[in-house]
Amino acid sequence: MMVRSKALLLLAAALLPFQPQAFARAPKATKPAPVAAAAPAIPAGRPAPRLLVAIAVDQFSADLFAQYRSHFVAGLARLSGGMAFPAGYQSHAATETCPGHSTILTGMRPAHTGIIANTWIDQSVGRDKKAVYCAEDETRQAADPKDYVASVDHLLVPTLGERMKAQWSASRNVAVSGKDRGALMMGGHKIDQVYWWKGKGFATLEGRTLSPEAVAENSSLAEVLGAGAPGFTLPAWCGAQDRAIALNTGAAAAGGIGIANSMAGGAAPAPTAFSVGTGRFVLAAGDANAFRTSPRLDRATLDLATELVDSMKLGKGAAPDMLSVSLSATDYIGHATGTEGAEMCIQMQQLDLALGDFFKALDDRGLDYAVVLTADHGGFDLPERLHEQALPSAERAAPALLPEQISAAVAAKLNLDPKGLVLGDGAFGDFWVKRDLSAEDKARVVAEAKALLMAQPQVQAVFTAAELAAAPMPSGSPETWSLLDRARASFYAPRSGDFVVILKRGVVPIVRPMPGIVATHGSAWDYDRRVPILFWRAGMTPFEQPSAVETVDIAPSLAALIGLKAPAGTFDGKCLDLDAGPGTTCGVTN
Numbered sequence: 001m002m003v004r005s006k007a008l009l010l011l012a013a014a015l016l017p018f019q020p021q022a023f024a025r026a027p028k029a030t031k032p033a034p035v036a037a038a039a040p041a042i043p044a045g046r047p048a049p050r051l052l053v054a055i056a057v058d059q060f061s062a063d064l065f066a067q068y069r070s071h072f073v074a075g076l077a078r079l080s081g082g083m084a085f086p087a088g089y090q091s092h093a094a095t096e097t098c099p100g101h102s103t104i105l106t107g108m109r110p111a112h113t114g115i116i117a118n119t120w121i122d123q124s125v126g127r128d129k130k131a132v133y134c135a136e137d138e139t140r141q142a143a144d145p146k147d148y149v150a151s152v153d154h155l156l157v158p159t160l161g162e163r164m165k166a167q168w169s170a171s172r173n174v175a176v177s178g179k180d181r182g183a184l185m186m187g188g189h190k191i192d193q194v195y196w197w198k199g200k201g202f203a204t205l206e207g208r209t210l211s212p213e214a215v216a217e218n219s220s221l222a223e224v225l226g227a228g229a230p231g232f233t234l235p236a237w238c239g240a241q242d243r244a245i246a247l248n249t250g251a252a253a254a255g256g257i258g259i260a261n262s263m264a265g266g267a268a269p270a271p272t273a274f275s276v277g278t279g280r281f282v283l284a285a286g287d288a289n290a291f292r293t294s295p296r297l298d299r300a301t302l303d304l305a306t307e308l309v310d311s312m313k314l315g316k317g318a319a320p321d322m323l324s325v326s327l328s329a330t331d332y333i334g335h336a337t338g339t340e341g342a343e344m345c346i347q348m349q350q351l352d353l354a355l356g357d358f359f360k361a362l363d364d365r366g367l368d369y370a371v372v373l374t375a376d377h378g379g380f381d382l383p384e385r386l387h388e389q390a391l392p393s394a395e396r397a398a399p400a401l402l403p404e405q406i407s408a409a410v411a412a413k414l415n416l417d418p419k420g421l422v423l424g425d426g427a428f429g430d431f432w433v434k435r436d437l438s439a440e441d442k443a444r445v446v447a448e449a450k451a452l453l454m455a456q457p458q459v460q461a462v463f464t465a466a467e468l469a470a471a472p473m474p475s476g477s478p479e480t481w482s483l484l485d486r487a488r489a490s491f492y493a494p495r496s497g498d499f500v501v502i503l504k505r506g507v508v509p510i511v512r513p514m515p516g517i518v519a520t521h522g523s524a525w526d527y528d529r530r531v532p533i534l535f536w537r538a539g540m541t542p543f544e545q546p547s548a549v550e551t552v553d554i555a556p557s558l559a560a561l562i563g564l565k566a567p568a569g570t571f572d573g574k575c576l577d578l579d580a581g582p583g584t585t586c587g588v589t590n
């Protein structure tokens, strides 16, 4: 877990010159290529890129991309004019951050990455809290009892950066994110440097020390936080969205607040009136939460990424390097204010500008890099605004869908103890039955819970673990997958629930809105599954391909672009040919 020293990296680079066939600039005519069967991985005469930059914009749905595409003028305009796949899919049902990030650079579905959700219940864990976070090591106790030890141990497969390091020992694998799970699920286990935003600055894995660049970035951010900052100017084209939506948290009642994605924040607060839709991201001095939920977080993440490009000389080594960047502000803003307010409109503009500056910085350094940008999942607006904008069917999930209430109803029917009978992480998704029941009682609980839930008007489907285990892994276009197919792609038997609940389209699994959490994602519906997938490299002929592709196609596509050897079965996805002409970029792996 120690940081590999720069001196060792330089030594390795010097000792292991990087000369696979795919990178040879001009093979000598007199000497045949040693691997005659392999087609060129890249357009003739063009060396492979020296740096891969994979960017995940958290909660950047295909809908947001389509809505704002004509307004992009900087980084996102550049990518829009590259090899653009506007109908990408995070194909699986559990469209949460951790599973979504786990597909992007592994090329594998959550059923194979093992990252079935942000949080799952493991009743065998040797601690009181049985909820396990996807990016923690639950076998270790953090120094602060309220904290956890960040880890990528739950990810079952290697990432592209790890595969590159396995093929070329000089390859560097670096990840930066606004969230630990974003950086860790894209970076993987063997990672040279990894940073994520934590509270008031960037942090790294336990046992590692912050690089001087991260220390410097943190100290400059501390100044911004300490001083505060004015809000952002509303672009003229955001005017129609600048409209307040009044919300109320409702009375604090027994039963807690059902929210998905591990965002439960303890006891229910007193009723509070608040509104969303007209924010400008004014930063009050010292308000770290406001910093996080603003375009400033993405800019800080990209700044640190640029500093690491310089300090590690990424893209200038003896082998191609991997830089993963996960930008979290879009997601925090989406949860706090929804997708259709002035806040998201400002964020889209600022994201575009920040990415433009980042790409310009890479250009200025003379790097030959290839970019892919996608998202870990899509998103959905808040029901209160959807009602005003022609979607009256949108609604918040009923408290009856929460695990405590399911437990009570099932226990009453079967005459069992309700305490911890059915466990879960919110009003939908995976649910687990108390493990010390007899097999017979467990089966009765699953059957009764399924019957009760199917009678609920907001429930679309309930699949048991047995049904999912018996289902084949889906194939074909993700837009035609059944709900069972989608749930199957999220199913990994050792971690998945005893049954999975899929809510009807338009049901938002936040029982009551609260400041900071009014809207969400996570459903099996296309507003949460569809994401843009945008590739770009200088000099490549752009094209648009509107047919459905998948985020698991990204890793095989990038692998082929750099000549990484990947035997059949390495990926769930397929290589996308990024050459617009008769040539192919898929020569090596396909």
Ligand SMILES: [Zn+2]
Residues within 6 Å of the ligand: 058, 059, 096, 097, 098, 331, 376, 377
């Ligand atoms: Zn996310």
